[in-house]
Amino acid sequence: MTNPSADDARPATAGRAPAPDPGQPGPAPQAPRDPQAPRDPAESAAVEAEVAAARAEAAADDAETAAAQAETDFARAPAPAAANGDGPLLRLVGLGKNFGPVRALTDINLDVPVGQVTALVGDNGAGKSTLIKTIAGIWTQDAGEILWEGKPVRLHSPKDASALGIATVYQDLALADNLDIVQNMFLGREPVRHWVLDETTMEKDAKRTLADLSVVTVRSVRQLVGSLSGGQRQSVAVAKAIMQEAQLVIMDEPTAALGVTQTDLVLSLIEQLSSSGPGVLVVSHNLSDVFRVADRIAVLYLGQLAAVGPASDFDTQSTVELMTTGRSARVGNGNGSSASSVSARGSGTEG
Numbered sequence: 001m002t003n004p005s006a007d008d009a010r011p012a013t014a015g016r017a018p019a020p021d022p023g024q025p026g027p028a029p030q031a032p033r034d035p036q037a038p039r040d041p042a043e044s045a046a047v048e049a050e051v052a053a054a055r056a057e058a059a060a061d062d063a064e065t066a067a068a069q070a071e072t073d074f075a076r077a078p079a080p081a082a083a084n085g086d087g088p089l090l091r092l093v094g095l096g097k098n099f100g101p102v103r104a105l106t107d108i109n110l111d112v113p114v115g116q117v118t119a120l121v122g123d124n125g126a127g128k129s130t131l132i133k134t135i136a137g138i139w140t141q142d143a144g145e146i147l148w149e150g151k152p153v154r155l156h157s158p159k160d161a162s163a164l165g166i167a168t169v170y171q172d173l174a175l176a177d178n179l180d181i182v183q184n185m186f187l188g189r190e191p192v193r194h195w196v197l198d199e200t201t202m203e204k205d206a207k208r209t210l211a212d213l214s215v216v217t218v219r220s221v222r223q224l225v226g227s228l229s230g231g232q233r234q235s236v237a238v239a240k241a242i243m244q245e246a247q248l249v250i251m252d253e254p255t256a257a258l259g260v261t262q263t264d265l266v267l268s269l270i271e272q273l274s275s276s277g278p279g280v281l282v283v284s285h286n287l288s289d290v291f292r293v294a295d296r297i298a299v300l301y302l303g304q305l306a307a308v309g310p311a312s313d314f315d316t317q318s319t320v321e322l323m324t325t326g327r328s329a330r331v332g333n334g335n336g337s338s339a340s341s342v343s344a345r346g347s348g349t350e351g
Contacts, residue, residue: 087150089114089279090135090166090248096143097130104130105303108144112248117270117280119290119311122300123323128283131300132250135281136168137161167246171253173237177226181218182206184225185240209239214272217265231262235269242273249273250281255289267293287316301326 088111095108105127112118122128133139135146137155145152148164155161161168175184182199185206191198206221215235218228225236234254241249254270255263270293274280284290290297291311298308299322306322307314309331318330 088112089149090281091147091150092135092144093147094144095131095134095141095146097127097134097139098142103303105134105141108305110298110305110308112279112281113296114247114279115274115277116295117274117282117293118296118298119294120281120283120298120300121285121287121290121319121323125302126300126323127303128300129252130303132168132252132281132283135161136166136250162244165245165247166250167241167244167248168250169234169237169241169252169254171256173233175225175233175237178224180224181210181221181228181236184236185209185243187240189244205243206239209243210235212276213239213242213269215239215269229262230258231265234258234262234266238269238273242278246278248279248281250283252283253285254282255284255286263289287319290319291316299323307331 090112092108092110095105095110096103097105108131110118120128120131130139134141135155137158137160140154140156146155147153153160153164155164158168176187179187182202186202191201193201203221210218210221213235215232218232218235225233228236238249238251251270254266258266267289270280270282274293274295282290282293291314294311296309297311297314297319299306299319301322301324304326306326307328313331315330318328321328321330
């Protein structure tokens with residue numbers, strides 16, 4: 001007869017929880033959560049993250065809708081007047097400038113088209129320098145409006161003008177004689193690569209810009225500016241303006257004190273510049289140079305615009321009459337009436 005094993009001896013209910021007594025009450029049901037009771041920090045963070053995600057998704061949908069609407073509005077909006085060829089790049093409307101009791105500019109109305117050379121001529125004291133410095137942002141006008149591509153702008157500094165695309169090449173050229181051509185053209189905005197100047201890119205861009213302007217008289221772009229002739233220096237100054245992506249280049253007496261050969265170089269440069277796209281405003285006393293390069297001529301007399309119109313409407317004699325007396329019976333005054341009806345008043349500043 002075999003002995004019973006330990007398993008056989010174990011009761012059938014061993015290891016099991018005792019069955020509840022029918023007479024005993026069951027466990028009490030869990031009470032609902034009190035909404036005023038403080039939440040577990042982890043649970044609160046999860047809820048807040050879910051809400052934030054929902055808000056971000058809604059904001060993204062709103063941004064997408066706004067972007068689509070803006071794209072539609074942009075496509076439907078008319079192009080700026082100067083961009084579609086229907087208006088000038090720069091327009092001056094009733095421009096005035098005073099220096100105390102001196103009225104330097106009075107009621108100047110002038111358009112500067114893109115892709116053309118506009119020559120500004122006048123005797124000493126006519127207000128030429130005052131006008132270009134107002135356009136360049138050095139001085140702020142006291143009256144009138146400046147419209148850029150059909151939109152009114154207010155220029156408080158040369159930086160504002162430069163941001164629009166207006167570059168001014170003054171008579172002194174503002175070049176550093178002790179630096180070479182490349183360093184002058186990139187002065188103040190040198191490209192950097194791996195924490196050092198990107199000399200290779202600077203040199204290539206300088207060569208390409210000079211070539212685009214048909215400047216072939218410069219021996220090397222590493223030549224010091226102090227060793228260049230007057231015409232070559234003028235070329236470097238204009239190329240520097242072009243590299244700043246200027247849409248309007250103002251040139252103040254670009255051929256002053258230059259010889260015959262260098263003058264021819266600068267005039268060819270102006271013709272090349274205007275044909276490449278930017279508008280050009282040239283201030284000059286030399287009428288021979290003016291009639292060679294100008295598409296339009298504006299004559300200032302004692303701070304007022306005596307006449308403005310296509311260069312074909314002027315000749316040397318009529319231009320001299322307008323510069324010295326403010327009137328001429330030989331041309332119209334730019335508003336369709338006889339220039340002899342224009343009677344300038346006031347006094348201008350130098351240039």
